[in-house]
Amino acid sequence: MSQRDPDPSGGVRLHVVTGKGGTGKTTAAAALALALAADGGRVLLVEVEGRQGIAELFGRPPLPYEERKVAEARGGGEVFALAVDAEAALLEYLELFYGMRRAGQVLTRFGAVDFATTIAPGVRDVLLTGKAVEAVRRRRGGRRPLGPAADEPHVYRAVVVDAPPTGRIAQFLNVNAEVAGLARIGPVRTQADKVMDTIRSARTAVHFVTLLEEMPAQETADGVAEIVRAGMNPGRLIVNMVREPLFPPEVLAGAERGEVDVEALTQGLKAAQVDRPSETADGLAREVAAHARRVRAEATVRARLDGLGLPMLDLPYLGEGIDTAALYRLADRLAEQGVDR
Amino acid sequence: MSAARLDVDALLGDPEVRTIVCCGSGGVGKTTTAAALGVRAAEMGRGAVVITVDPARRLAQSLGLTELDNTPRPVPLPGAEGSGGSLHAMMLDMKRTFDEIVEAHADPERAREILANPFYQSMSSSFSGTQEYMAMEKLGQLRESGEWDLIVVDTPPSRSALDFLDAPKRLGRFLDGRLIRILAAPARTGAFRLLGAGVGAVTGIISKVVGAQALKDVQSFISSFDAVFGGFQERAERTYRLLQAPGTAFLVVAVPEPDALREADYFMERLAADRMPLAGVVLNRTHRPEADGPPAEEALAASRELEEGGEHPLAAAALLLHARAARLRDREAELRGRLTAAHPRIPVAEVPARAEDVYDIGALREVGEALGEAGPDGVPG
Numbered sequence: 167m168s169q170r171d172p173d174p175s176g177g178v179r180l181h182v183v184t185g186k187g188g189t190g191k192t193t194a195a196a197a198l199a200l201a202l203a204a205d206g207g208r209v210l211l212v213e214v215e216g217r218q219g220i221a222e223l224f225g226r227p228p229l230p231y232e233e234r235k236v237a238e239a240r241g242g243g244e245v246f247a248l249a250v251d252a253e254a255a256l257l258e259y260l261e262l263f264y265g266m267r268r269a270g271q272v273l274t275r276f277g278a279v280d281f282a283t284t285i286a287p288g289v290r291d292v293l294l295t296g297k298a299v300e301a302v303r304r305r306r307g308g309r310r311p312l313g314p315a316a317d318e319p320h321v322y323r324a325v326v327v328d329a330p331p332t333g334r335i336a337q338f339l340n341v342n343a344e345v346a347g348l349a350r351i352g353p354v355r356t357q358a359d360k361v362m363d364t365i366r367s368a369r370t371a372v373h374f375v376t377l378l379e380e381m382p383a384q385e386t387a388d389g390v391a392e393i394v395r396a397g398m399n400p401g402r403l404i405v406n407m408v409r410e411p412l413f414p415p416e417v418l419a420g421a422e423r424g425e426v427d428v429e430a431l432t433q434g435l436k437a438a439q440v441d442r443p444s445e446t447a448d449g450l451a452r453e454v455a456a457h458a459r460r461v462r463a464e465a466t467v468r469a470r471l472d473g474l475g476l477p478m479l480d481l482p483y484l485g486e487g488i489d490t491a492a493l494y495r496l497a498d499r500l501a502e503q504g505v506d507r
Numbered sequence: 508m509s510a511a512r513l514d515v516d517a518l519l520g521d522p523e524v525r526t527i528v529c530c531g532s533g534g535v536g537k538t539t540t541a542a543a544l545g546v547r548a549a550e551m552g553r554g555a556v557v558i559t560v561d562p563a564r565r566l567a568q569s570l571g572l573t574e575l576d577n578t579p580r581p582v583p584l585p586g587a588e589g590s591g592g593s594l595h596a597m598m599l600d601m602k603r604t605f606d607e608i609v610e611a612h613a614d615p616e617r618a619r620e621i622l623a624n625p626f627y628q629s630m631s632s633s634f635s636g637t638q639e640y641m642a643m644e645k646l647g648q649l650r651e652s653g654e655w656d657l658i659v660v661d662t663p664p665s666r667s668a669l670d671f672l673d674a675p676k677r678l679g680r681f682l683d684g685r686l687i688r689i690l691a692a693p694a695r696t697g698a699f700r701l702l703g704a705g706v707g708a709v710t711g712i713i714s715k716v717v718g719a720q721a722l723k724d725v726q727s728f729i730s731s732f733d734a735v736f737g738g739f740q741e742r743a744e745r746t747y748r749l750l751q752a753p754g755t756a757f758l759v760v761a762v763p764e765p766d767a768l769r770e771a772d773y774f775m776e777r778l779a780a781d782r783m784p785l786a787g788v789v790l791n792r793t794h795r796p797e798a799d800g801p802p803a804e805e806a807l808a809a810s811r812e813l814e815e816g817g818e819h820p821l822a823a824a825a826l827l828l829h830a831r832a833a834r835l836r837d838r839e840a841e842l843r844g845r846l847t848a849a850h851p852r853i854p855v856a857e858v859p860a861r862a863e864d865v866y867d868i869g870a871l872r873e874v875g876e877a878l879g880e881a882g883p884d885g886v887p888g
Contacts, residue, residue, distance in 0.1 A: 187534030187535075188534025331533055379864060380863070381864055413824050417821065417824075431822050431825055434821060437818065437819055438809035438810075438813050440806075440809050447822075449796075449797060449800050450825040450826070453797040453828055454828065457828055463863055
């Protein structure tokens, strides 16, 4: 390992993971949480969209609004998970900051909770991001803001958020701007400002999960630009479902031009006693040619992603269906590429 | 077990079908499907318009859409001039659509008040569900204008599957709800006394949490909006009924992956519960090996054998590639089988995965052809 800290995520404690739908954002977030928790750490994995994707991934029943241990990381670490629910977060917030234990009931009865969490612009996102930021700041010895001393250790080494998709990420995180129209002054505004301080600081990084395909890569480029414009820090590009090369470059180059050595293929198929070797060889040659074109397209996309100037992490394609064992393999791959602590 | 094939050409060619709504989770190719349906319909001679919400930039460019301007723009279709059909496309501007409704339903002075209200401004641009609601509103407008023979709608990628069905009701529930009455009622009136204790507490808490200014904005918004609201609610109801009426066809778009199919399953249940006419499922990006070749396990075993021998690296790698493709096909067939078992009456159209992304008219035309070919006389399964 190098002497200097090669890890640009050093010091980051809030990891926001976004990506276009279908890129494996939740899987990448879970693998990242496992990697960050390695060697005795405790990491909180937060879900904000009510999909219960985390529970599904770890093979557990739906998560309640409660921080629950979902996995052990390598070397004795722990991953906790929380499905943040805007309503529950609002009630908790009222109790925590205003001591309004009964207020929640009154508000619920009059539809005010519904109002605040689904209608009032931005309030929902302030509550969701606020909860993640609270977990980042929380120290041992109590949860009230004035409770524990500032030198107490943090409860969580890191917090990983399985965030909304790339198209909405800047708006989701930029809660300050979102509530600006609603509340120019007042407690929600103060809360939003506090949340924003953490989100804009070097302690927060926004990671983008992408595939080596045109559209996810384009959304990633747009998303990175938006995050930078909003004054936040893009972290890494996590390239998901990367396939190992099967053929040497010269074979691919030929195949792209439609030149596959069908004779050599046929000989091989004969040696392996495959039925109808010469017809099968023709078919396989077409598959190799199509594969070569795809590899070329992937290389073009990778070059464009590289041009964004962010560190890239590769996650391998592990076939159909990700189970818990596969998550550990992905976490190991992240660790090998320098993601730890 | 094999499902009925969805006959897309019959659907597009049926003059009774006036609206097609494409729904599905994010990343399944909804916008591409909607655009390809529009291209194919136009080539079949229909006057089609595609409403899209936030399309990928290059796809938007291929449709000649450069800005959100809420106006259907003609899309040139080279080679289809003789069909008698036409294609238009528009990108939804939700704020402008919202503004237009307000302007249509309030007198000019009140409309100005509403449009200038800070609460309205944030609600119209970021209320979760506004986009869904406005997409449906725009659909209603285009349908009523009578200018369009066929309207294809690409629904927004909602966080909850059918927000576009719920949004009008949710907005209605909010604007018609108790809270709004409380906030809108001037203090110390009869309404307050009737509602009993707790009202003061509610406004007190809200004011404490969001601040007094915000509360005032909300209150003044509500009192101006109240007059508009009747028309608003009525429109929402009308659009909802329009969706249920014959002449509308829903297509659930999915890809053969567990998450997307789970969502698709939920969509189908939800559409049935709301008595919305589901025409079928479009399964995008399905994979078939180019060659028949040996089955997955056999190809894998042969590849291993050659790999160990070391004399035929090309054949070993090609067999491994084929084994992967065959395994993927088997997996997709299994997933599709589950979908079919759960919804035996719902027809399905498959669109094979393409080597390159879709972002020009030529590629959209090919996707449209694949959709058409997936019909009864199309490719064998």
